[in-house]
Amino acid sequence: MSSIDVGGKTIAVDEEGYLSDRNDWSKDVAVIMAKADDCELTDNHWEVINFLREYYEEYQIAPAVRVLTKAIGKKLGPDKGNSKYLYELFPYGPAKQACKYAGLPKPTGCV
Amino acid sequence: MLLHIVNKSPFINNSLESCLRAAKKNSGVLFIEDGVYGALDNTAITPQVKKAMKDKKFFVLASDLKARGVSDGVIKGIEVVDYGGFVDLTTQYDVVESWL
Amino acid sequence: MSDDEMMQEGGTIKKFCYVNRKAPYGTVYALESLEVVLIGAAFEQDVSLIFMDDGIYQLKKNQDTSDSDMKNFSPTYRALEMYDVEKLYVEKESMEARGLTEDDLVVPVEVKTSKEISELMDEQDVVLSF
Numbered sequence: 001m002s003s004i005d006v007g008g009k010t011i012a013v014d015e016e017g018y019l020s021d022r023n024d025w026s027k028d029v030a031v032i033m034a035k036a037d038d039c040e041l042t043d044n045h046w047e048v049i050n051f052l053r054e055y056y057e058e059y060q061i062a063p064a065v066r067v068l069t070k071a072i073g074k075k076l077g078p079d080k081g082n083s084k085y086l087y088e089l090f091p092y093g094p095a096k097q098a099c100k101y102a103g104l105p106k107p108t109g110c111v
Numbered sequence: 112m113l114l115h116i117v118n119k120s121p122f123i124n125n126s127l128e129s130c131l132r133a134a135k136k137n138s139g140v141l142f143i144e145d146g147v148y149g150a151l152d153n154t155a156i157t158p159q160v161k162k163a164m165k166d167k168k169f170f171v172l173a174s175d176l177k178a179r180g181v182s183d184g185v186i187k188g189i190e191v192v193d194y195g196g197f198v199d200l201t202t203q204y205d206v207v208e209s210w211l
Numbered sequence: 212m213s214d215d216e217m218m219q220e221g222g223t224i225k226k227f228c229y230v231n232r233k234a235p236y237g238t239v240y241a242l243e244s245l246e247v248v249l250i251g252a253a254f255e256q257d258v259s260l261i262f263m264d265d266g267i268y269q270l271k272k273n274q275d276t277s278d279s280d281m282k283n284f285s286p287t288y289r290a291l292e293m294y295d296v297e298k299l300y301v302e303k304e305s306m307e308a309r310g311l312t313e314d315d316l317v318v319p320v321e322v323k324t325s326k327e328i329s330e331l332m333d334e335q336d337v338v339l340s341f
Contacts, residue, residue, distance in 0.1 A: 059290040060283065064253060067293045108249045120234050120265050122308070145237030148268065153310030178236055178281060180273035184310070 006032050018100050025053075025103030033101050037092065041101070044080075045089055051075065052102040062107040065095040114139040114204035117146040118211065121156040126210040131163045139204055141197070142171040142189075150176070151184040164188055172197055225336040227251065228259045231266035233341060235285070236276075241269045242284055244341035249287075252294035259335070260291075261328060262320070263302035266341075267309060270301070270316040288318050302328050 002017070003010045006028050012020040017033065019025060030049060034041050041049075051072060055063055063071060065083075073081015080086075086094035095107045115134050121127040127149045134140060140163070142150045149156055150171040160169070169189040176182045176191065185191060192200065201207050229248055233240040248260065262270060269285070276283040291299070301320045306312070313320060323331065332338060 058286065060286045061249070061290055063290070064249070064294070066253065067290075071293060108246055118237075120237065122265050123234075145234045145265070148234065148265070148309070151310065155308040157310075174278035175236075178274060178276045178279040178283070179234070179268060180271040180275065180285070181268075182273070 004029070004032060004036075016100075016106065018106055019103045022103050022105075029103060030101040037097070039090075039097075045098075045101075047076065047080075048072065048086065048089060048094070048098050049102045052098055052104060056102070056104050062099045062104040063095065064107050065093065068095050068098075068107075112138055112204050112206075114141060114200055114207045116141045116143060116207060116209045117149060118142075118144040118209070120145040121149040121154075127156065128159070130210045131159060134163070134167055136166045137168070139168045139170060139200065141192075141200060142169070142175075143197070144172075144175055147171050147175045147179060147181065150186060150189050151181055152186045153184070157186060160186060160189075170196070170200060224255070224257050226257045226259070226334060228261060228332060228335040228338045230261045230263065230332070230338060230340045231269060232264040234265040234268045235271075235274070236279075236281055240341045241266070242282075244339075245269075245284060245287060247339070247341075248291070248296060249294060252296055255295070258296050259298040259300060259331065260296065261300045261302070261331065263305045263325075263328065267301060267305050267311060267316075270318060270320070271311070272315055272317050285317050291318070300328065300331065 002015060003012050006026070011024045011029065014020055019029070031041055052062065055071065069081055069083055069086060072086065090097040099105070099107055113135070115130045115138060117127050117130055117140065119126045130140065149160060150169065151157070170192050171185060171189050173191050173193050176185065229244055231241060231244050235241045248258065252258065270288060274283050274285040299318060299320045300323050303322050303324050306322065313322060
């Protein structure tokens with residue numbers, strides 16, 4: 001099993017970098033995971049990360065990208081609920097990458 | 112005295128039915144896992160269980176009811192036990208028979 | 212695979228029906244079925260879900276696995292709508308045998324008699340049974 005170091009604490013992640021235990025998540029975890037991808041988290045990133053965490057809390061599932069895009073549009077407006085905006089924030093794929101930073105499992109159906 | 116443990120839903124096979132047929136007077140029947148559906152009131156199975164309750168003692172595991180969202184539906188007179196109670200039962204009865 | 216590629220390759224939309232007949236936690240069938248439905252939703256087919264026999268218990272309200280060390284996946288059925296899976300059917304006879312009504316379920320469903328369910332199955336291109 002792999003791990004990441006967050007402020008001196010060792011946290012277990014799977015082979016693709018997703019948290020092994022969702023309860024290990026903190027904002028620092030997200031920042032450190034993003035840094036490893038050369039990504040600096042802005043308020044716009046956090047908006048999506050927080051949205052995903054709320055979504056998971058509600059439905060116990062990490063949404064597929066199509067569903068995420070639609071749901072973000074509903075909540076934050078059409079200028080944010082589109083693939084172009086989300087891919088600019090998360091170039092490795094909005095669902096995949098943002099779910100990782102949010103401490104969620106990889107979205108069901110992502111391979 | 113025997114404690115019968117039923118862990119299958121009464122709707123998918125005849126485990127509960129066979130158990131009730133085999134269980135003697137004063138023996139115990141404990142519902143666990145999907146077996147807990149057998150402890151519920153107002154189902155097609157309820158009359159059989161109520162009939163058996165006349166001379167046998169029935170128990171059901173609380174956490175398995177809670178997981179399935181059916182804690183409120185248990186037949187009156189069936190005792191709800193936690194894991195500690197489950198362990199106590201297995202020591203109170205001489206023999207445990209599991210109806211898989 | 213993008214939606215456009217699917218359309219070019221796949222062409223016509225088929226009627227897919229998932230038949231759920233198992234209680235949620237005793238076996239892995241219920242969770243497996245739900246995952247297949249969610250993955251399959253990306254292919255934008257005409258999907259119906261049928262819940263009958265103990266499968267109805269998958270939709271029971273108030274599931275709480277906090278004392279059981281299992282994942283409570285019942286909230287995920289409420290996300291199906293966002294995956295455009297909107298046709299959820301429950302067999303009347305199975306529901307009645309369990310003393311349940313629509314009010315006991317986590318999502319809105321359409322109640323059908325076993326005769327109507329059998330007709331629905333007959334209309335399908337693909338039936339997947341769990």
